[in-house]
Amino acid sequence: MTDRYDIAVVGATGAVGTIMLKLLEERGFPVGKLRPLASARSEGRKVVFAGREVKVRELTAGSFDGVDIALFSAGGARSREFGPTAAEAGAVVIDNSSAFRMEPNVPLVVPEVNPDDVKWHEGIIANPNCSTIQMVVPLKAIHDAVGIERVVVTTMQSVSGTGNRAIEELFSQSEAVLESGEVQVGVYPHRIAFNIIPHIESFHDSGYTNEEVKMVQETRKILGAPDLRLTATCTRVPVFNTHCESLNVQTAGPLSAAAARELLAATPGIVVEDDPAAGAYPMPITAQGRDEVFVGRIREDESAENCLNLWIVSDNLRKGAATNAIQIAELLVREGMAG
């Protein structure tokens, strides 16, 4: 007999929540009772889980009685309001928002990278930012092998990271441009269709966006490398789903492109696609719907000693959000720490 766990999914009708439900089923997670939660607006809607319809209930302070694991993906405000309540009610909260990520008593976990950090949770475990998750999986392997001196990253992030409304906006704006119609701007400050917006989240006084700051801070916390040198430029691109990242990584010791290819191919959670002569390199349309991090275009950078260029692509709704959260839940089950 397998133990079964009662699971709450907060934001069950959202872009990430929908995939969380799908993954719980796909991966055969031992779900006992499922409690899909959302704002009052979604009450009465139903989600399909394991072949049956389950009513979505309104998220309230009383939603978490008897829940073993509460998966939150409904934005920072909801997490701040209801996360501690869920933890006090006895659930382990796995939170996809940025609300608690930098709290010293909240582990920030990517299961392939720092699984042991789940052990010191006090009720809340944070799921890192999507753009951070896909980057730290290969960085961890390189860091362990030869040490990392400095990282320069430029991201090209899909609209699904913003949610379903952004997906609809890219769709309708693209139609409008193709039909020479009027483009409506709503979710983003500018048109995203056939454009690139170098702006994700709010700006700090330093000129960096919050997304760029998060990539630095979260990477340091996950790798346990508080002094890691990293700088990020984050952009939004007209792609529905799956983020791309161009990385320049200076290492402490030598690592040839061939050795890096071998190292990364042997790392759980990574698929190396690096046969450019055959047209094989990671792209959104091929990484979409997959749970792994795809790495390609691995090249020695001769402009600096011990330096590599990498191209990293991953489905931001899956590994960048839902898959990573479910992997944390699976880890809790394996460690006997789920509820």
Next chain:
Amino acid sequence: MTDRYDIAVVGATGAVGTIMLKLLEERGFPVGKLRPLASARSEGRKVVFAGREVKVRELTAGSFDGVDIALFSAGGARSREFGPTAAEAGAVVIDNSSAFRMEPNVPLVVPEVNPDDVKWHEGIIANPNCSTIQMVVPLKAIHDAVGIERVVVTTMQSVSGTGNRAIEELFSQSEAVLESGEVQVGVYPHRIAFNIIPHIESFHDSGYTNEEVKMVQETRKILGAPDLRLTATCTRVPVFNTHCESLNVQTAGPLSAAAARELLAATPGIVVEDDPAAGAYPMPITAQGRDEVFVGRIREDESAENCLNLWIVSDNLRKGAATNAIQIAELLVREGMAG
């Protein structure tokens, strides 16, 4: 009385050739006779110049008699076949292809950067690669002010750089995706609509694409800095026109973000758009149709000493191709070297 110059435009019906004709008119270039040339396929077509229709003629070895300046933008093979012929016939060739760029007796010119290099031409002057041109304008200003140690660049290049067929492909593929229809792949090795392809031109054994190698070699030649350390990752994005570049620039001496902003704003050919709180940063939809290079997101990179991040956007058909070529022609006129 103003001298007038007889101008041939090779590739007059192409994406760049069309803009060249438009710019000759817009900028009041002293055109005498205009000779639009193209392959036999386009013969009989007409172009409109200064309010009148001009017949497109077939490009042949005899096309250049009496021509003062021959603007080539019809691909490397045509340039190699007819460029030397045009020069022998007495025309100064301004060639937009990569055919002659690295020849030691061919100046590679960006008028804001190395105007004096036109003086040593021997009949052919090369127009640099689009992604190089927009990068070297700000790099030159920084190089002159404090010296450049190393550059890491990631490009996001629009489809217009590939030509009209690629523009049509992005259009028709986008329609197909939005209508859930079948996507036809033709110009690029993979679908470009709502995707990113980290592959521009052929691959070298090093794993770098020819586009990435060109950015290194051409930048060194234009800046007269043969040892400049630079590494590039070039990607194709689903944008119709105008390239974006994310640059990380390590300088030899200190240069604050504020000082860089002031320096670049005072540099001819550059527009600084860097007021993120007001949503002001360069983007394809705002730089499109403009002749300048737009720079924003200027930030001090604290992961290295004396280091800046920059975001550079420019219309690749204009400053990245046609505008730069016409500026070279204007320079030749000013120097009394046109025909």
